[in-house]
Amino acid sequence: MKVKISVLNTNGVILEGENPLPMFRDRRHSGSLNYDETLTEKDAKLFAYETGFRVLPYRMQDRYTRDRKPIQLKTITLENDKLKATFLCDYGAKLHSLIRKSDNKELLFSNPVIQLGNLAIRNAWTSGGIE
Incomplete structure:
Protein backbone atom coordinates (compact mmCIF):
# COMPACT_ATOMS: atom_id res chain seq x y z
CA MET A 1 0.00 0.00 0.00
CA PRO A 20 -21.87 31.78 11.17
CA LEU A 21 -25.61 32.24 11.74
CA PRO A 22 -27.50 29.13 12.84
CA MET A 23 -30.52 27.96 10.88
CA PHE A 24 -32.76 26.99 13.77
CA ARG A 25 -35.66 25.56 11.82
CA ASP A 26 -38.04 26.08 8.97
CA ARG A 27 -40.86 28.56 9.59
CA ARG A 28 -43.24 25.63 9.20
CA HIS A 29 -42.72 23.58 12.33
CA SER A 30 -44.53 20.57 10.94
CA GLY A 31 -44.03 19.05 7.52
CA SER A 32 -46.80 17.82 5.28
CA LEU A 33 -46.76 14.11 4.55
CA ASN A 34 -49.32 12.01 2.72
CA TYR A 35 -51.02 9.23 4.60
CA ASP A 36 -53.86 6.82 3.95
CA GLU A 37 -57.07 5.96 5.76
CA THR A 38 -55.41 3.32 7.95
CA LEU A 39 -54.37 5.99 10.46
CA THR A 40 -56.76 6.90 13.22
CA GLU A 41 -57.94 10.50 13.42
CA LYS A 42 -55.69 11.09 16.44
CA ASP A 43 -52.63 9.60 14.71
CA ALA A 44 -53.33 11.50 11.49
CA LYS A 45 -53.46 14.78 13.44
CA LEU A 46 -49.95 14.16 14.83
CA PHE A 47 -48.52 12.34 11.80
CA ALA A 48 -46.04 15.02 10.64
CA TYR A 49 -45.79 16.89 13.94
CA GLU A 50 -42.50 18.81 14.34
CA THR A 51 -40.90 17.40 11.18
CA GLY A 52 -39.92 20.75 9.65
CA PHE A 53 -36.48 21.16 8.07
CA ARG A 54 -33.56 21.40 10.54
CA VAL A 55 -29.78 21.18 10.29
CA LEU A 56 -28.66 21.95 13.83
CA PRO A 57 -26.17 21.30 15.36
CA TYR A 58 -24.53 21.88 11.97
CA ARG A 59 -24.33 25.15 10.05
CA MET A 60 -25.21 25.88 6.44
CA GLN A 61 -22.39 25.68 3.88
CA ASP A 62 -23.49 28.59 1.73
Missing part, protein backbone atom coordinates in the same frame (compact mmCIF):
# COMPACT_ATOMS: atom_id res chain seq x y z
CA LYS A 2 1.32 3.43 -0.98
CA VAL A 3 0.10 6.78 0.34
CA LYS A 4 0.86 10.01 -1.52
CA ILE A 5 -0.08 13.61 -0.70
CA SER A 6 -0.43 15.84 -3.74
CA VAL A 7 -2.48 18.64 -5.32
CA LEU A 8 -5.13 18.58 -8.02
CA ASN A 9 -5.13 21.50 -10.44
CA THR A 10 -8.65 22.05 -11.74
CA ASN A 11 -11.26 24.71 -12.41
CA GLY A 12 -13.86 25.39 -9.78
CA VAL A 13 -14.80 27.28 -6.65
CA ILE A 14 -13.63 26.99 -3.07
CA LEU A 15 -16.04 26.59 -0.16
CA GLU A 16 -15.19 29.64 1.93
CA GLY A 17 -16.56 28.30 5.20
CA GLU A 18 -19.87 27.88 6.93
CA ASN A 19 -22.51 30.49 7.62
CA ARG A 63 -20.27 30.58 1.45
CA TYR A 64 -19.40 30.05 -2.22
CA THR A 65 -19.82 31.76 -5.58
CA ARG A 66 -20.58 30.55 -9.11
CA ASP A 67 -17.38 32.14 -10.51
CA ARG A 68 -15.06 29.32 -11.54
CA LYS A 69 -11.33 29.88 -11.69
CA PRO A 70 -8.19 27.73 -11.60
CA ILE A 71 -7.79 26.23 -8.12
CA GLN A 72 -5.50 23.80 -6.34
CA LEU A 73 -6.97 21.17 -4.04
CA LYS A 74 -5.01 19.01 -1.61
CA THR A 75 -5.36 15.30 -2.35
CA ILE A 76 -4.39 12.04 -0.71
CA THR A 77 -3.89 9.02 -2.97
CA LEU A 78 -4.02 5.47 -1.65
CA GLU A 79 -2.70 2.84 -4.02
CA ASN A 80 -2.31 -0.93 -3.92
CA ASP A 81 -1.74 -3.51 -6.65
CA LYS A 82 -5.43 -3.41 -7.72
CA LEU A 83 -6.81 0.12 -7.14
CA LYS A 84 -5.75 3.74 -6.96
CA ALA A 85 -8.07 5.99 -4.90
CA THR A 86 -7.79 9.80 -4.75
CA PHE A 87 -9.49 11.79 -1.97
CA LEU A 88 -10.11 15.55 -1.83
CA CYS A 89 -8.90 16.79 1.57
CA ASP A 90 -10.59 20.19 1.23
CA TYR A 91 -14.01 18.59 0.75
CA GLY A 92 -14.20 16.25 3.73
CA ALA A 93 -12.07 13.50 2.16
CA LYS A 94 -14.53 12.99 -0.70
CA LEU A 95 -13.50 10.06 -2.90
CA HIS A 96 -12.85 11.88 -6.18
CA SER A 97 -11.30 9.16 -8.32
CA LEU A 98 -11.07 5.36 -8.20
CA ILE A 99 -8.99 3.69 -10.90
CA ARG A 100 -8.78 -0.06 -11.56
CA LYS A 101 -5.11 -0.58 -12.33
CA SER A 102 -5.47 -3.72 -14.47
CA ASP A 103 -7.00 -1.73 -17.36
CA ASN A 104 -6.52 1.86 -16.07
CA LYS A 105 -10.31 2.34 -15.99
CA GLU A 106 -11.92 5.13 -13.94
CA LEU A 107 -14.67 3.49 -11.87
CA LEU A 108 -16.33 6.74 -10.76
CA PHE A 109 -17.47 9.87 -12.52
CA SER A 110 -14.55 12.18 -11.85
CA ASN A 111 -15.89 15.63 -12.63
CA PRO A 112 -13.25 17.87 -14.24
CA VAL A 113 -14.85 20.94 -12.59
CA ILE A 114 -15.57 21.50 -8.90
CA GLN A 115 -18.81 23.52 -8.90
CA LEU A 116 -20.78 23.80 -5.68
CA GLY A 117 -24.57 23.92 -5.80
CA ASN A 118 -27.54 24.12 -3.44
CA LEU A 119 -28.57 20.46 -3.66
CA ALA A 120 -27.60 19.04 -0.28
CA ILE A 121 -29.20 19.35 3.15
CA ARG A 122 -26.53 21.83 4.25
CA ASN A 123 -26.40 23.46 0.78
CA ALA A 124 -22.91 22.93 -0.73
CA TRP A 125 -22.82 19.82 -2.96
CA THR A 126 -20.52 18.73 -5.78
CA SER A 127 -21.12 16.20 -8.51
CA GLY A 128 -18.93 13.18 -9.10
CA GLY A 129 -17.13 10.89 -6.70
CA ILE A 130 -18.44 9.49 -3.43
CA GLU A 131 -19.07 11.49 -0.27
Whole structure:
Protein backbone atom coordinates (compact mmCIF):
# COMPACT_ATOMS: atom_id res chain seq x y z
CA MET A 1 0.00 0.00 0.00
CA LYS A 2 1.32 3.43 -0.98
CA VAL A 3 0.10 6.78 0.34
CA LYS A 4 0.86 10.01 -1.52
CA ILE A 5 -0.08 13.61 -0.70
CA SER A 6 -0.43 15.84 -3.74
CA VAL A 7 -2.48 18.64 -5.32
CA LEU A 8 -5.13 18.58 -8.02
CA ASN A 9 -5.13 21.50 -10.44
CA THR A 10 -8.65 22.05 -11.74
CA ASN A 11 -11.26 24.71 -12.41
CA GLY A 12 -13.86 25.39 -9.78
CA VAL A 13 -14.80 27.28 -6.65
CA ILE A 14 -13.63 26.99 -3.07
CA LEU A 15 -16.04 26.59 -0.16
CA GLU A 16 -15.19 29.64 1.93
CA GLY A 17 -16.56 28.30 5.20
CA GLU A 18 -19.87 27.88 6.93
CA ASN A 19 -22.51 30.49 7.62
CA PRO A 20 -21.87 31.78 11.17
CA LEU A 21 -25.61 32.24 11.74
CA PRO A 22 -27.50 29.13 12.84
CA MET A 23 -30.52 27.96 10.88
CA PHE A 24 -32.76 26.99 13.77
CA ARG A 25 -35.66 25.56 11.82
CA ASP A 26 -38.04 26.08 8.97
CA ARG A 27 -40.86 28.56 9.59
CA ARG A 28 -43.24 25.63 9.20
CA HIS A 29 -42.72 23.58 12.33
CA SER A 30 -44.53 20.57 10.94
CA GLY A 31 -44.03 19.05 7.52
CA SER A 32 -46.80 17.82 5.28
CA LEU A 33 -46.76 14.11 4.55
CA ASN A 34 -49.32 12.01 2.72
CA TYR A 35 -51.02 9.23 4.60
CA ASP A 36 -53.86 6.82 3.95
CA GLU A 37 -57.07 5.96 5.76
CA THR A 38 -55.41 3.32 7.95
CA LEU A 39 -54.37 5.99 10.46
CA THR A 40 -56.76 6.90 13.22
CA GLU A 41 -57.94 10.50 13.42
CA LYS A 42 -55.69 11.09 16.44
CA ASP A 43 -52.63 9.60 14.71
CA ALA A 44 -53.33 11.50 11.49
CA LYS A 45 -53.46 14.78 13.44
CA LEU A 46 -49.95 14.16 14.83
CA PHE A 47 -48.52 12.34 11.80
CA ALA A 48 -46.04 15.02 10.64
CA TYR A 49 -45.79 16.89 13.94
CA GLU A 50 -42.50 18.81 14.34
CA THR A 51 -40.90 17.40 11.18
CA GLY A 52 -39.92 20.75 9.65
CA PHE A 53 -36.48 21.16 8.07
CA ARG A 54 -33.56 21.40 10.54
CA VAL A 55 -29.78 21.18 10.29
CA LEU A 56 -28.66 21.95 13.83
CA PRO A 57 -26.17 21.30 15.36
CA TYR A 58 -24.53 21.88 11.97
CA ARG A 59 -24.33 25.15 10.05
CA MET A 60 -25.21 25.88 6.44
CA GLN A 61 -22.39 25.68 3.88
CA ASP A 62 -23.49 28.59 1.73
CA ARG A 63 -20.27 30.58 1.45
CA TYR A 64 -19.40 30.05 -2.22
CA THR A 65 -19.82 31.76 -5.58
CA ARG A 66 -20.58 30.55 -9.11
CA ASP A 67 -17.38 32.14 -10.51
CA ARG A 68 -15.06 29.32 -11.54
CA LYS A 69 -11.33 29.88 -11.69
CA PRO A 70 -8.19 27.73 -11.60
CA ILE A 71 -7.79 26.23 -8.12
CA GLN A 72 -5.50 23.80 -6.34
CA LEU A 73 -6.97 21.17 -4.04
CA LYS A 74 -5.01 19.01 -1.61
CA THR A 75 -5.36 15.30 -2.35
CA ILE A 76 -4.39 12.04 -0.71
CA THR A 77 -3.89 9.02 -2.97
CA LEU A 78 -4.02 5.47 -1.65
CA GLU A 79 -2.70 2.84 -4.02
CA ASN A 80 -2.31 -0.93 -3.92
CA ASP A 81 -1.74 -3.51 -6.65
CA LYS A 82 -5.43 -3.41 -7.72
CA LEU A 83 -6.81 0.12 -7.14
CA LYS A 84 -5.75 3.74 -6.96
CA ALA A 85 -8.07 5.99 -4.90
CA THR A 86 -7.79 9.80 -4.75
CA PHE A 87 -9.49 11.79 -1.97
CA LEU A 88 -10.11 15.55 -1.83
CA CYS A 89 -8.90 16.79 1.57
CA ASP A 90 -10.59 20.19 1.23
CA TYR A 91 -14.01 18.59 0.75
CA GLY A 92 -14.20 16.25 3.73
CA ALA A 93 -12.07 13.50 2.16
CA LYS A 94 -14.53 12.99 -0.70
CA LEU A 95 -13.50 10.06 -2.90
CA HIS A 96 -12.85 11.88 -6.18
CA SER A 97 -11.30 9.16 -8.32
CA LEU A 98 -11.07 5.36 -8.20
CA ILE A 99 -8.99 3.69 -10.90
CA ARG A 100 -8.78 -0.06 -11.56
CA LYS A 101 -5.11 -0.58 -12.33
CA SER A 102 -5.47 -3.72 -14.47
CA ASP A 103 -7.00 -1.73 -17.36
CA ASN A 104 -6.52 1.86 -16.07
CA LYS A 105 -10.31 2.34 -15.99
CA GLU A 106 -11.92 5.13 -13.94
CA LEU A 107 -14.67 3.49 -11.87
CA LEU A 108 -16.33 6.74 -10.76
CA PHE A 109 -17.47 9.87 -12.52
CA SER A 110 -14.55 12.18 -11.85
CA ASN A 111 -15.89 15.63 -12.63
CA PRO A 112 -13.25 17.87 -14.24
CA VAL A 113 -14.85 20.94 -12.59
CA ILE A 114 -15.57 21.50 -8.90
CA GLN A 115 -18.81 23.52 -8.90
CA LEU A 116 -20.78 23.80 -5.68
CA GLY A 117 -24.57 23.92 -5.80
CA ASN A 118 -27.54 24.12 -3.44
CA LEU A 119 -28.57 20.46 -3.66
CA ALA A 120 -27.60 19.04 -0.28
CA ILE A 121 -29.20 19.35 3.15
CA ARG A 122 -26.53 21.83 4.25
CA ASN A 123 -26.40 23.46 0.78
CA ALA A 124 -22.91 22.93 -0.73
CA TRP A 125 -22.82 19.82 -2.96
CA THR A 126 -20.52 18.73 -5.78
CA SER A 127 -21.12 16.20 -8.51
CA GLY A 128 -18.93 13.18 -9.10
CA GLY A 129 -17.13 10.89 -6.70
CA ILE A 130 -18.44 9.49 -3.43
CA GLU A 131 -19.07 11.49 -0.27
